[in-house]
Amino acid sequence: MSLLQHRVPRDAFAELSRFRTELYACLTGRRDALFELSDALLCTDGPVKTLVELSLAPEHRRGHGALYGGLNCGNLDVARLRTALAGLPLPRTAEGRLVLAVDVSNWLRPDANTSPERLFCHTYGRGRGSAQMIPGWPYSFVAALEPGRTSWTAVLDVLRLRPWDDAIAVTAVQVREVFQRLYVAGQWQIGDPPVLIVVDAGYDVTRLAFLLADLPVELLGRMRSDRVLFFPPPPQPAGKRGRKPKHGAEFTFEDPATHPVPSITTVTDTTHYGRATVRAWDRLHPLLTRRSAWTDHLAELPVIEGTVIRLQVDHLRGDRNPRPIWLWWSATDATAADVDRLWQAFLRRFDLEHTFRMFKQTLGWTTPKLREPAAADRWTWLVIAAHTQLRLARPLAEDLRRPWERPARQGRLTPARVRRGFRRLHGKAPQPTSAPKLSTAGPGRPIGMKNKHRAQERTVGKQGQPDLTATITIGRAG
Template sequence: MGVLSRFRVEFYECLYTRADALFELTDAVLCADGPVTSLVELTLMAEHRRGHGAMYDAVNHGWLEPRRLRRLLASTPTAEVLAWDRMHPRLQARGPWLDHCGELPLIHGTLIRLKVKHLPGDRDPKPVWLWSSKTGMTSEDVDLRWQAFLRRFDLEHTFRLFKQTLGWTVPKVRDPASADLWSWLIIAAHTQLRIARPLAEDLRRPWERPAEPRRLTPARVRRGFRHLRVKTARPAGVPRPSRPGPGRPPGSKNRRPAPRHEPGKTVKRAETLTEHVRLKQLRG
């Protein structure tokens, strides 16, 4: 419980603008009874003590420090890593190089050797070789790449949880900065679910199988997070009473229309390798 409370306090300190509203919005995402389908519905929950106007203002004008939050979210598995700079792979006329004419180039990069000290089931791990197209990498750059490789199996399930349960794609925001802010809030919410995993009770449905202790999925942890939240730190301040603004006068035109962007277009490509070769030969 202390680890979860410490994370919540440090996460609140990463929020620089509209901190209280953003923190309570994250709690509402965690304590919702079902999948998040609307931001307005989150403002009706007890965990969100502010109105929907404060929520929209926080999403559109709030800000957090990404670097500070990255340091808070970072975790380092036990592994032995070696890296060699300016190593190039042997390219072949396949994939993205199908349409290349002439001799294939030499692309220098960084070769990484990863050896994990322990695997589940006491298996003897074999070294894994990775390659990155970036040269001159620092130790932090190397750590970022092999940690992302170890987490590759979790990506599909994590993104599905983000979209279907936590409502990652629910807000239709206009500003890319607002989309980035909402993404960071979802990541922080998911991290709290992982930290609360050994603390939560299994509130399973009648048709679900019992889960092993301390092995609950994030979706099951979220069902009981409301009971854990009252035992953790809640640094957000109490909302102050205020009056709604005057708004735009009736009958007046909107002088600040939202920018509109044209959708991108895709180029039709050949579907088979034989057709690619034939078109390449025609082009000479």
Template structure:
């Protein structure tokens, strides 16, 4: 019986792979044969790809390098159609059926291409001298569905190139909305399903992103700096005189444990890579926004108090005998008692 089940699963996987390859070919309206073989050559290359002519030497690339350059110059890929195809594939989910999607920026280094348009200084530590932290290139923001457990397998869903005049937060919010629309259309998310969780590393203005996506069925989880200051909800005005009610309550300084009250949740576990891991979370916290901060200058009316949950992670050690540094996460759901703090840090 187990062999029959295995055969069925094997045939289903091959059928899904065959379907995707046909749709990928159909998404190439010009120079489809050469572009398709170039894609296979990239997948079959046994080492990092450092030059295009090397790809033409792969066995699956049956055309000369001249046809390859012609396909890159004159071919076309329907990115929108490919995005709909990717959204319709089977996606990894959590035990509760929740979809988790990681967002991160990956640069395509172009240090010697001085005539290439719209290059930016992308964060990428240079190994040549260990000092330089950026390199000229093209940054691409990639969205990929995350699988459960410790695995490098992900489900790529979208990729957009960031331009020099783009507002990263606005572009990210637009990318999330477009991706949600495709997931709805493909039947991956329906009303009543768990909200889609988007996981982000440091470098994103996750508080402003929370505000921009407040009407969407999403949750955000991202890393924030360890020197930030948050505030509890304001209480009633003190004293007998009349005046404006306070906008912010008691401060919560991430770097000052003396300002940390008892957490709403605390979890201690043992991890084979990190040793003893302790996670704590506090809810209903917000930052003090200023109009001089990026993105808030043109906000109409009073600036909002964007509440969320803070998660603090302490580990015993890091791989490679590195000293662990404070790790703080922001979760866009302000009620800290409604989610599993241990699951949140593991997803991150």
């Protein structure tokens, strides 16, 4: 698919109808209950406070028992749904480049002692610079970013991190599979600009760049301000014997005395941050040691060179003296246009935070008290499918604003405002579900009968991968 074909607008209602039909086909177990749950999530007025209240929506024609039965015992073809998301229209920059953001959002479950596969999730405390570690399920999201200031993103994939996972290795596999699906769907072809992957400071961006070096992607990530990188070694004098050094002069982020004259300097006047001064240094690499992630690396440790970018703005909201932001780009020989493109793309990464806020505060992603991680995964994919339908309905929705709200400009409706008017589109969209059958509630546990099958309490934190062979042997013996 050429860049010209990417710019051709498609029929928005046809795209929405096709996705709803494909979503129903992806639900392979208790599909009617799960599909109507997704519709209730889209058409309910206001934020989702409790999961069971969604069964009272007119779009959910089944009882609350079917709602929980679908989440706990239903089935979803995740591979097919991922393929469907990759084939939808995606936002691009003016030059036709795809920009993907990768980040982790936590579903905190501190009181779920019987829920397995929980990890200690990093959360920010109330005080400045304070942090807490709370048990929960961390989910890794991959989303396509829009070029302008917006709260919209196109979520392409989600993966729950398990206690035995190497986060960076799992993220590399996740990004690789997302790129392969985009390539098969025709979203990227040979000759197109490389896909830009943007990550925050919680990722080892240099190792991620090493694991994805064979793909036509560029990595851009933030680094902590206490990092120390190295320049390439100077040319060895003629006639000197011995091994050539691998590292040159030090470059300490917090020590300006170690900063030589930057290769590129740009100054940009912004609307919200004042003057943005950007400096870039070429061909800087970290010092790798055989520990942690590189313990099992049998070959010689690589030298991963990139471009360091220092972004300094005049002011931020609530901060008149902000600290500089340090970025590392996996390519070298950057131009002034590349540097400006990169730091502006990094600022767009924070649009994913708006998506997380929409998931949690409006769509109620972390509201259900589900015990099993599989049920949590099904609910997460339903939330993503609902958000995708809102994005596809964006050109079709009306601005049903409150009397105290300002009118939104054309094409600038927020996800919450699109959801407010989705019920009007729901009646025209395809309804593949069948009519519910008449049934009565089961008798349940007799009064006075205690639960004889108490759930097992689970440990929290990093663990080794479970021995599936032993589990199968015990099951056969039983």
